Amino acid sequence: MSTGTLLMLALLLFLLLAYLARSAIYIIRPYEQGLYERLGSFRGTLNPGFNIVSPLISRVIKMDLRTQPLDVPAQEVITKDNAPTRVDAIIYIKVIDPKKAFYEVQHYRKATVYLAQTTLRSVIGDMELDEIFYNRNRINTHLRDILDEATDAWGVKVENVEIREVEPVPRVKQAMEEQTSAERERRAAIRRADGEKRAAILKAEGGKRSRILQAEGLRQAKILEAEGQRLATILESQGEAQKLRILAMGSLPLDSKALTVLSLDTLKSVGNGQATKIIFPFELSKLVQGAADYLGSGSETIKEHTPMSAPDMERLVGKADDVLGEIPKHNELKKELDQIEKDMELISTESLAPASSKDKFPSKEEEEK
Numbered sequence: 079m080s081t082g083t084l085l086m087l088a089l090l091l092f093l094l095l096a097y098l099a100r101s102a103i104y105i106i107r108p109y110e111q112g113l114y115e116r117l118g119s120f121r122g123t124l125n126p127g128f129n130i131v132s133p134l135i136s137r138v139i140k141m142d143l144r145t146q147p148l149d150v151p152a153q154e155v156i157t158k159d160n161a162p163t164r165v166d167a168i169i170y171i172k173v174i175d176p177k178k179a180f181y182e183v184q185h186y187r188k189a190t191v192y193l194a195q196t197t198l199r200s201v202i203g204d205m206e207l208d209e210i211f212y213n214r215n216r217i218n219t220h221l222r223d224i225l226d227e228a229t230d231a232w233g234v235k236v237e238n239v240e241i242r243e244v245e246p247v248p249r250v251k252q253a254m255e256e257q258t259s260a261e262r263e264r265r266a267a268i269r270r271a272d273g274e275k276r277a278a279i280l281k282a283e284g285g286k287r288s289r290i291l292q293a294e295g296l297r298q299a300k301i302l303e304a305e306g307q308r309l310a311t312i313l314e315s316q317g318e319a320q321k322l323r324i325l326a327m328g329s330l331p332l333d334s335k336a337l338t339v340l341s342l343d344t345l346k347s348v349g350n351g352q353a354t355k356i357i358f359p360f361e362l363s364k365l366v367q368g369a370a371d372y373l374g375s376g377s378e379t380i381k382e383h384t385p386m387s388a389p390d391m392e393r394l395v396g397k398a399d400d401v402l403g404e405i406p407k408h409n410e411l412k413k414e415l416d417q418i419e420k421d422m423e424l425i426s427t428e429s430l431a432p433a434s435s436k437d438k439f440p441s442k443e444e445e446e447k
Contacts, residue, residue, distance in 0.1 A: 098133040098134070099133075101131075101133040101134055101136070102130055102131055102132065102133035102136075103128070103129070103130055104124060104129045104130075104131060104138045105127070105128055105129070106124050106125060106126045106127060106129060106140065107126060107140075108126045109126075109142065109143055109144045110126060110140045110141060110142055110143060111123055111124065111125065111126070111140075111141050111143055111176045112124030112125075112129065112138045112139065112140050112141070113138065113139040113140075113141065113176055113177060113180055114129075114131060114136065114137075114138055115136065115137040115138070115139070116131070116132055116135055116136045116137075117135050120177070120181070121136075123176065123177070124138060139180055141173055141176035141179060141180060142173065143172070143173055143174075143176070144172070145170050145171070145172045145237060146170070146171055146172065146187070147168055147169070147170050148168070148169050148170075148171060148187060148190060148191050148194070149166075149168055149191075150166055150167040150168065150169060150191055150194045150195055150198060151166060151191075151195070152164045152165065152166035152243075152245075153165055153166065153195055153198055153199055153202075154247075155198070155199050155202040155203055156203060157202060157203065157205060157206055157207045157210065158203065158204055158205055158206045159206045159207055161206075161207040161246055161247075161250045162246070162247045162250060163202070163207060163210070163244060163245065163246045163247070163250070164243075164244075164245045164246075164247070165198060165202055165210075165241060165243070165244050165245075166241075166242050166243055167194065167198060167221070167239060167240060167241045167242060168239075168240050168242055169190065169191075169194050169221075169222075169225065169236060169238070169239050169240075170236070170237045170238045170239075171187075171190055171229070171234050171235065171236050171237065172234070172235050172237055173186070173233060173234055173235075174233055174234070174235050175233025175234075176233065177233065178231070178232055178233025178234075179232055179233040179234055182231060182232050182233065183232040186229075186232050186233075186234050189232070190225070190229055190232075190234060190236070193225060193228055193229070194221070194225055194239070197221060197224050197225060197228075198221065201217060201220060201221055201224070202217075205217070207246065207250070207254075210244050211244060214241055214244075217241060218238070218239045218240055218241060221239040221241075222236055222237075222238060222239040225239065294425065298422045298425065301418075301422070302418065302422070305415075305418055309411060309414075309415075
């Protein structure tokens with residue numbers, strides 16, 4: 079046999095050995111697990127690392143055990159309130175039983191996506207559009223539970239479901255925008271009305287308090303003015319009574335001659351005045367006759383008059399203290415005025431006190447009720 083033939087046979091033998099070695103050696107990565115088949119029958123699973131199987135008659139299927147995201151295409155769904163809406167989602171799955179995932183279902187990824195599409199249609203179709211927007215977390219949880227229960231027979235676990243976008247059709251979206259705008263206008267109108275109402279209440283309350291304070295101030299002024307006038311009248315009357323008392327006591331020793339001299343002196347003062355008409359409250363001729371008698375030129379002689387003594391006057395009109403009454407002292411008058419001022423300050427404080435709890439503004443919840 080020639081050398082060329084030997085080299086060719088050696089090369090073919092080397093290639094055959096290399097192929098056999100390649101088909102007998104399998105390396106499984108840490109995130110994978112292998113399904114070992116020999117002559118068409120399942121023989122077991124291969125763990126991560128270096129594995130040797132029977133060459134030519136064996137097959138190893140590698141299964142990825144990592145969490146895998148699957149995109150669920152957008153679906154046009156009719157909601158419970160007949161609003162066409164496009165909804166898409168993303169699901170996260172993980173193979174927990176490689177044998178079931180390969181032998182119990184064909185293309186477990188595609189089967190899971192198809193199942194998610196139909197389940198999404200069913201769940202969204204039983205809800206109104208507003209519920210979809212407000213209850214995404216509840217929808218995600220419900221979808222995950224349904225899909226996980228269905229895919230458990232395939233050895234696949236659905237870890238999470240997230241609805242990415244809920245997009246109503248253009249006409250529904252326009253209606254929603256108009257509804258939102260109307261709702262905002264309604265809230266703005268309510269806020270404006272509430273503000274105007276509160277402003278009117280505050281204005282009325284301020285006007286009421288202003289009138290109360292004005293009335294209270296006027297009342298206090300009248301009380302103080304009346305009290306001052308009363309005290310002034312009392313003091314003037316007592317002063318006038320004291321004056322008369324002093325005059326009465328001083329006139330006791332005067333006789334008719336002295337009275338005549340005082341009367342003439344009074345006439346002199348009246349004559350010096352600027353008035354053109356003078357009215358005398360007594361008969362002037364008697365005064366002139368008394369003066370003539372005093373000068374000795376009258377027709378009659380002057381009768382002697384004995385002045386009344388103080389005891390005689392007290393027996394006639396009573397004692398001076400009983401007639402005039404008790405005269406208040408300065409300290410007593412000042413104490414009474416101070417007490418009046420304190421009473422006025424107390425009344426003013428009570429009128430300025432804040433309104434009670436029942437007069438306060440009602441809460442927003444009470445107004446809405």
